[in-house]
Amino acid sequence: MSEYTAHDASGPSVGIVTKQSYTFAEKPAEALVLESGTRLGPVTVAYETYGELSPTRDNVVLIHHALSGDCHAAGYYSKADTKPGWWETMVGPGKGIDTDHYFVVSTSILGSCGGTTGPCSTNPATGKPYGLDFPVVTVGDMVEVQKKLLDHLRIERLLAVVGGSLGGMQALEWSLRFPDRVGGVIALATTMRHSALAIAFNEIARQAIMADPNWNNGHYYDGEKPATGLAVARMIGHVTYLSDVALRRKFGRRLQGKEDFSFQFDDIDFQVESYLRHQGSKFVERFDANSFLYVTKAADYFDLERRAEADSAVKVFAGAKASFLVVSFTSDWLYPTYQSRELVRALKKNNRDVSFCEIKADAGHDAFLIPNQRLSRLIANFLERVRREQSK
Amino acid sequence: MSEYTAHDASGPSVGIVTKQSYTFAEKPAEALVLESGTRLGPVTVAYETYGELSPTRDNVVLIHHALSGDCHAAGYYSKADTKPGWWETMVGPGKGIDTDHYFVVSTSILGSCGGTTGPCSTNPATGKPYGLDFPVVTVGDMVEVQKKLLDHLRIERLLAVVGGSLGGMQALEWSLRFPDRVGGVIALATTMRHSALAIAFNEIARQAIMADPNWNNGHYYDGEKPATGLAVARMIGHVTYLSDVALRRKFGRRLQGKEDFSFQFDDIDFQVESYLRHQGSKFVERFDANSFLYVTKAADYFDLERRAEADSAVKVFAGAKASFLVVSFTSDWLYPTYQSRELVRALKKNNRDVSFCEIKADAGHDAFLIPNQRLSRLIANFLERVRREQSK
Helix, strand or coil: CCCCCCCCCCCCCCCECCCEEEEECCCHHHCEECCCCCEECCEEEEEEEECCCCCCCCCEEEEECCCCCCCCCCCECCCCCCCCCCCCCCEECCCCEECCCCEEEEECCCCCCCCCCCCCCEECCCCEECHHHCCCCCHHHHHHHHHHHHHHCCCCCEEEEEEECHHHHHHHHHHHHCHHHEEEEEEECCCCECCHHHHHHHHHHHHHHHCCHHHHHHCCCCCCCCHHHHHHHHHHHHHHHCCHHHHHHHCCCCECCCCCCCCCCCCCCEHHHHHHHHHHHHHHHHCCHHHHHHHHHHHHHCEHHHHCCCCCHHHCCCCCCCEEEEEEECCCCCCCHHHHHHHHHHHHHCCCCEEEEEECCCCHHHHHHCCCHHHHHHHHHHHHHHHHHHCC | CCCCCCCCCCCCCCCECCCEEEEECCCHHHCEECCCCCEECCEEEEEEEECCCCCCCCCEEEEECCCCCCCCCCCECCCCCCCCCCCCCCEECCCCEECCCCEEEEECCCCCCCCCCCCCCEECCCCEECHHHCCCCCHHHHHHHHHHHHHHCCCCCEEEEEEECHHHHHHHHHHHHCHHHEEEEEEECCCCECCHHHHHHHHHHHHHHHCCHHHHHHCCCCCCCCHHHHHHHHHHHHHHHCCHHHHHHHCCCCECCCCCCCCCCCCCCEHHHHHHHHHHHHHHHHCCHHHHHHHHHHHHHCEHHHHCCCCCHHHCCCCCCCEEEEEEECCCCCCCHHHHHHHHHHHHHCCCCEEEEEECCCCHHHHHHCCCHHHHHHHHHHHHHHHHHHCC
């Protein structure tokens, strides 16, 4: 166990961690062939690891982040660092994903801006950032990149893959693309086909970015960033991750530092407005607008039924061999429970081993990111069970 | 009954109608004093009427439109006009609001762009459009303007006031501001206090408008309009009026005129994307961006509990004398049924006569605008009952 004392109250931490990277496809002949048919290379994948790899290399858990995350899932980058990784409450010694037992690998996804190749990376053909010349990527492409990294790390088999939202889509994709390499799949607050409602919100967010003149068709890396467009996009996304009841509890109709309405537009009336604006401007500092376009597009394209070339969900998981844990949250209206139930039905029709749990939570879609003892226990027990069965 | 044949299949129409207007507060001394304390004048109110005023002037139904509507609730402007008023399916001979029996008055609300004074009207102080110099108005101010029109028309008492969404807020406001002048209140898909979620979406939409450089702090009337910002704002609003199930049924994941994904950003992949873009660009042609700011702000400020200066809902309707019909729709997540129930509870605590119905409907918040026999019957029966009780 780490001697490092975490800054938050979520218990012991994996401590100081280092972001690493691996680059492949440096020669044109080795380029990664994407689902679109486009060839991409070189490809750098940023990653972090927590815990110790067992001598038999059989204790690996791969974590997938969601839309706005990156490979920094746990720990701190320095003693002075006050902000831990995005899943600090789940990943660490004695936690749901227990780094005393498991070797955790966490990567930044293809197309994003967390160190893995994406639209802000240098296009070797021009020596400048790709911008919109970066090819549109899919969840399948993200998973291929992760698989290349695991090959490099000489990890043949994953004890489990785990993720929420877009991360859950990657976990599901793993079970079909590399069925012999995955023991367990943990899919949280996710879906097997992105809904029209989810596509609608993503499309509006993309339109908000593209409406910003600074976006300049994706060429803004040497000038002003499309900050206002990206802020609006983030606000749209952010409100869909919350819930009516969470917003009521957190803000209600409380005014922001005033007793009465301002009767003005250059002032802020409600706390919820102030909160959203803050979320928007904070996001702009850390996220790339083009990446937002690419990552939301990948989510919109995600549709396991379509890939199965079947007109029903029956055959979707015919090739899968893993055990599954599917978890939804009562107040998640972006990926509602009925979508998890559809996933569970499709798995059962293919005789997959699947556990399903709907957790009562007010926090909306974001519930999977919030400390929840029940979720931690579910994940810990599932990992333990997969490990037991694997060692039989 | 009108001899005019309606263009749609919703039955007979009120036929050709004419938009009228009335201007008051032309002298500074007669200015309308708004809730903010600001004085406004002159004020023009645009309106239409359908049906015949009874000799005893006791058959008047006042209709309130929602955010993006105007006074043109029913009928056509000419024989060549193919687009009827926004509530054509509800208002007309033999319909839910039966113009064979009732004299219907429908006004454009203060602050909007449907002919009633708003930010695009000429500011008498400058001879130019008000822009952001227009004062922030409230639902109460809207209702005051309607009352001035009714005084002008010598209509002392309303058989009923009726509206959905922001229109429902106006109806509720009438019952408290002028309790002796309203017999019945029909409040559809509405709330007595705008929720944090609803404020959040409105705020994001406003931010989208203000992020458009053409918005230019509200001064755009002699130049390029903030069309992209307003389109994004409309798309945000529009998707909140629909529902997950309605979007699934209407669009699902169907592609727009293609067999496979485009893998591009300058193309449209999904039908739902095409639909939203169409909604956005259509709206820009008919609506003023500044009005969008003012009207959403009025909705956000709406809070009957706050006005009651009470910390519970008990006293809110203490002054009301009308009978109430409250209707919610199962798939409306912007003004969910629990908010209608809160309203009903507050009314009952004050011993008001109230009927409540939750209608099963997939269409989301927009359900109140969509032909629904049950809704039409509920409204017709309620009006009939109020009329009977009034004539006792």
